Amino acid sequence: MKTFNVPVIYRSPLISAIKNQRKQQDRMKKDFSPTLLDFGPLKILLAxxxxxxxGVENAIEIAFRTVEENPGKRIFLLSEMIHNAHVNNDLLDRGVQFIMDTAGKQLIPWEDxxxxxxxxxxxxxxxxxIETRLHSLGIEPLKYNTTCPFVERVWxxxxxxxxxxxxxxxxxxxxHEETRATFSHSRSNTPTVVVKDMAEAEKLAAYINGTTPAESFYTVFKDQYSxxxxxxTDLQRVGVVNQTTMLATETQAIADYIRQVITAHYQLTEATVGERFADTRDTLCYATNDNQSAVTGMLLEPADLAIVVGGYNSSNTSHLVELCEEKLPTYFISAPExxxxxxxxxxxxxxxxxxxHSDTFLPEKERVTVLLTSGxxxxxALVEGVIRRLLSFYGLEHKADEMATAD
Structure with a gap:
């Protein structure tokens, strides 16, 4: 896979050493068990x-290169480039301005x-x-495009x-920005409706099989249909795609459920269901799948608590938190501080x-086991910071340096 030129401030010698070692041991990425970092009184199980x-590394490389190659020019991002405050703040510090917030609220008027x-x-x-709007202003919208290829695959x-x-x-x-974008691209070709979870999928199914009066749809799904x-008529033939960062299990469950409803309502068979239900397969990106599977594998190990590091408005990170919360006390933080x-x-x-604020964080026991992952x-670098922070409470921070430089 392609490698990207990402600023060194985001890199971690410790984490790079760990990831490289696991890559050598598991080149096909079949093993989802965590990496054990045994520091004696503290054990960290790293996803x-x-x-x-x-997609994130691609976006970071393009954005930082754009800043470096265009000194003196005004540079704007439509909204947060990714859902991580540290990266976005670094771009702001370099003079980049955001045109909108993550909800689509205008911060800088188009006419400016x-x-x-x-x-x-x-x-x-x-x-x-928005692409059309930029064109009308004389700005080529796709010249500096960091859209994730896996998002484009969904489109x-x-x-x-x-x-x-x-x-x-x-x-x-x-x-969500990605859903708004996918909705826009999809509705230009075909009728489109957004469901946020299984509960909304069940409501939609009631319109497919006619158990709910059709006229209520426009209220129940207000602002979610094209x-x-x-x-x-528009629910007689359907297919399911998704925001790439949703829970893989939920997306699959929704697709399976809608398929069953369609099959039953139209009395289809396995041979004929394709007439009314499109085979979209899984449109989740590989990283979402891998990260969620890694958390599932990590949760098979006994532990005292879990820490998930990432942006608080990050969808993919919040789903990792959800998985951990099912099994353990879970702490969702954006930085080691x-x-x-x-x-x-x-x-x-x-x-x-x-x-x-919690004042009962690490349990008082001889050996504490912490599960650790990030979005x-x-x-x-933030994950390494968390490891060092935890080690500092045991006087063992030097162990991180030893591990990072070990052959």
Missing amino acids: RHFGFCY LQEDDIVIIPAFGTTLE NKAEQIGKKSYTVIVHGKPG PGFDVT HIHSAGEIDHYDFHHKQVI ASCPD
Whole structure:
């Protein structure tokens, strides 16, 4: 796989050494068991896969190179390039400005932009409407495009089945930048509707089989369907694609469920179900799959707690937290500084969108085992920082240096 020129401040000698060793041992990436870092009184079980993915490294390389190659020019990002505050703040420090926030709220009026300004499309992609807007301002929207190739793969799949007269069901968070972009691209080819979870998929199924009056659809799915959507005809042939960072198990469950509903309602067989349900296969990216599978493998090991590092508005990271929360006390942090002591930590409750303080962090016992992972937009340097922070409570921080330089 291609390697990228990512700023050294995001790299970690310790994590690089660990990842390289695992890569040598497991070149086919079949082993999802964690890496054991045994420091005596502290054991850290590090997920097999975590941290920057292909799409994130690609976006970072393009954005930082754009800044370096265009001194004196005004450079804008449509919104956060990725969902990691450290990376976004580094770009802000270099003079990059955000045109919108992550919810799509305008921060800089379009009319303030000039033809010679540079506008970078973030890794999530953008809508066709925004591309048209940039064109109208004399700005080439795709010249500085960091859209993840795996996001574009979803767009291509939606277009492919749309041209075969299937309606597209997008499994994603309706307000998320990537979902907004996928929705825009899909609805240009075919009727499209967004469902955020299984509960909404079940509501949609009730319109497919006619158990819920059709007219209520437009209220229940307000702002989640394409213009002109006809609930009485547009749900007769469907296919499911997704926001690439959703839980793989949930996406698969939704696709299987809709398929079953279609099969039963139209009395189809395995041989004929394709007439009304498109085979989209899995449109999750490899990193989402690998990171979630690595957490599942990590959770097979006995441990006292889990730490997940990443941006608080990162969808893929929050899903890793969800998986860990099912088994263990889980602490979602964005930086090692949030661990104040062996007892105190500030961590994020993404369910209620708030930071909370806990004063019963590491248990008082002879040997403590911590599961550790991070999201796909989290620099490895932050994960190393967490390891060093934990080691400092045991007077063992030098062990990280020894491990990083060991042959």
